[in-house]
Amino acid sequence: MSTPLDLFRPGVASGRDAQALHRAATPEFSGWLEHTRTAGGCARPVRLTGTIAAVERQTGQVLGEQHTDELPDGALYKACGNRRESQCPDCAWVYAGDAYQVVRCGLNGGKGVPTSVGRHPVVFATFTAPSFGVVHHRYIPRHTCATRQRCDCRPAPCRARHTTGTCQHGQPAACFARHDADDPRLGQPLCLDCYDHGHQVVWNYLSGELWRRTKQAIERHLAALCRRRGIPFVQVVTDSGKVRRAPPVRVSHGKVAEMQRRAAVHFHVLLRLDSVAPDDPGALVPPQAGITVDDLEEAVRVAASRITLTTPAHPDRPQGWLVAWGEQVDVRRINSAGGELTDDKVAAYLAKYATKATEATGHQSTRLTPATVDDYADSEGDHLARLIDACWHLGRPTHTDVTGSAATADDRQAGLDTKANAYAGLRRWAHMLGFGGHFLTKARRYSVTFRLLRDTRATYRRAEDDESADVITVGTLTYIGSGWLCEGDALLANTAARQRRERTRIGREELAHEAWLTGAAA
Structure with missing residues (x-):
């Protein structure tokens, strides 16, 4: 046989x-x-x-x-178990189902999350990257279609100008085309030489830190509101047994990263307002009556407009780069009267993007090495080739000896803190165009974990197979x-x-x- x-x-x-x-x-x-x-x-x-x-x-x-x-x-x-739909559709289907449950349980409760979270104020915010250069885009000024999923509305001209001209590199500064949704030019710069590819990969690389600071600013804004309105802070006991004063409200989030066609990351974030219970800090309690969804929405907009960070110095950019959110910060309420967003729609939307990575840009590769990077990186190539080249170039070793006797203590400490180059991770994540974060993250208290869902599924299968x-x-x-x-x-x-x-x-x-x-x- x-x-x-x-x-x-x-x-x-x-x-x-x-x-x-x-x-x-x-x-x-x-x-x-x-x-x-x-x-x-x-x-x-x-x-x-x-x-x-x-x-x-x-x-x-x-x-x-x-x-x-x-x-x-x-x-x-x-x-x-690969979560990427482009690599394994079946495993990605399972992952998307788990992602849907993680997001939905944070909105409606279930699977160990109390159903009372359905009464907490929630907003759905989209944080975008700023402009790094003019790109081809598709814009519909007015929708007349019945559903956006089957939209057939006529788009406006891409980059119409009253007077046509060229940039300093001789490329056209206008585009009068009405791009189709699948037009390969969408997201591509009008002029590759004018586009700041280095700034974009640095922004992708540090977008996670920008979000962390934004989340802190949102909670600080809400804490200041509580002080002004006379809502008392609560005394909580930490795990170490110490007693500290904590703001009466906190924000729990679920976040999905989406790669745009121009290869810049933007974030879709669910932000839920919770209260802090003095006797059980880990409990999910509805927020105080003095803090509403209006306050949460205002806190998100204020934080997005104010929070920025300046990156460490780099030999190619001694003053560093400014990392901030773009002007298009969209904040919507969930389950509001007459609104389009519902719990199920948002959960399905975020679960869909949890199985994607760089597919929207047209680039897919495994982690790059010195032996393979030349197959993708090119400083004179197309948009993606220049982005990968920028990752590899900016992440190069730039260490100089700061341990000698002539160096000051601050210089030596700076050398230790940066480990020779604060941008070294750009090479590790060059295949992700600089973005090194996970595409689905959440606050610890927001919802259930993927591990709990997988363990529950394994327990069910064992019971189904009559295992003792x-x-x-x-x-x-x-x-x-x-x-x-x-x-x-x-x-x-x-x-x-x-x-x-x-x-x-x-x-x-x-x-x-x-x-x-x-x-x-x-």
């Missing part, structure tokens, strides 16, 4: 369909399909080899042991490779996974319909 590895030999099978037929014709096919169920749908599952043991939880006694050589294909399959709670599975496993053994295996496993998912979806719809009928009858 041929083994799965024989499928690669000439004459045994040709093409994906032949490989799939060969696999399906084997007597072990049903067992193999069940064995690969946990990784079904994954584009590049991880293959592991080693020993799997069943251990009694209380005593630690080994009840049984099995080596992966006894399993189909001689390996254990595990889904890759007194027995745990311990694996001593080693990585041997990634991906399916052949395209035919991928076709069979992923098709079975899609069928299971479709059955689950139909079952949920039937249960929801039955519940609706029961409620209507009552």
Whole structure:
């Protein structure tokens, strides 16, 4: 009998369909399909080899042991878990579902979060990057469409000017085109030489720090309002046992980063206003009556307009760069009367962007090294090539000896603090165009965690498989490779996974319909 590895030999099978037929014709096919169920749908599952043991939880006694050589294909399959839709659509689908629950529970409660959070003031804010140069854009001055998802409204001219002219580099300073939504020119500079690529990658690199300071400024603004309105601060006991005075309100957030077509990051943030309970600082309590959603909205706008930071000196820019938010800071209320934003819409919107990275810009690559950076970076190339080149150039080693006897104590300390170059991380994140943060973050108290959702799902699967709670599975496993053994295996496993998912979806719809009928009858 041929083994799965024989499928690669000439004459045994040709093409994906032949490989799939060969696999399906084997007597072990049903067992193999069940064995690969946990990784079904994954584009590049991880293959592991080693020993799997069943251990009694209380005593630690080994009840049984099995080596992966006894399993189909001689390996254990595990889904890759990649959150990026461009890399693995199935794992990204699971991640997006978890992201949706994380965001929604922070708005409505559930899964351990009290439902009272649904009464807390919440705003949805969008923080954008400033302009680093003129780019092609698509603007619709007035929407007449029924839904934005299928918008067919006519856009305005891109960069119309009363008098046409050229920039200092001889490029046109105007664009009268009405760009389509999929026009590849969108986000591209009108003049590559006028565009400040270095400033943009530095902004991407430090946008996380800018957000941290903005969040602090929002809370300080609300604390000052409480003082002016006579709302008393509360005495809380820290984990170390010390007593301190704390503002009566705090802000919890859930944040998603989105890469724009011009390759600048902007943030979509949910900000929820909570109160601080003196007897239980970790509890989620509705805010004081003296602080409203109007105050939260004002605090966001004030902080966005005032908070800036100046970066450390760089040999190419001794005065540093100014990092600030752009002028387009949009703040909207959730579930307001006549508003378009609802809890479910916002949660779905943020979950969608949690599975994306740099796809909108057209660039996708793994982490760059000195051996691969020349394939992408070019100081005279297109927009993306210049951004990657700026990351690599600004992140170069710039260390000078500041430990000699002639150096002052401040100089020596500065050298230690910056570790030779405060911009060294730009090279690490050159493949992300300077942005090194995670694309979905939240405050600790905002909602549930991804780990809790995954643990709950694993517990459910164990119960579904009738595994005893007194027995745990311990694996001593080693990585041997990634991906399916052949395209035919991928076709069979992923098709079975899609069928299971479709059955689950139909079952949920039937249960929801039955519940609706029961409620209507009552």
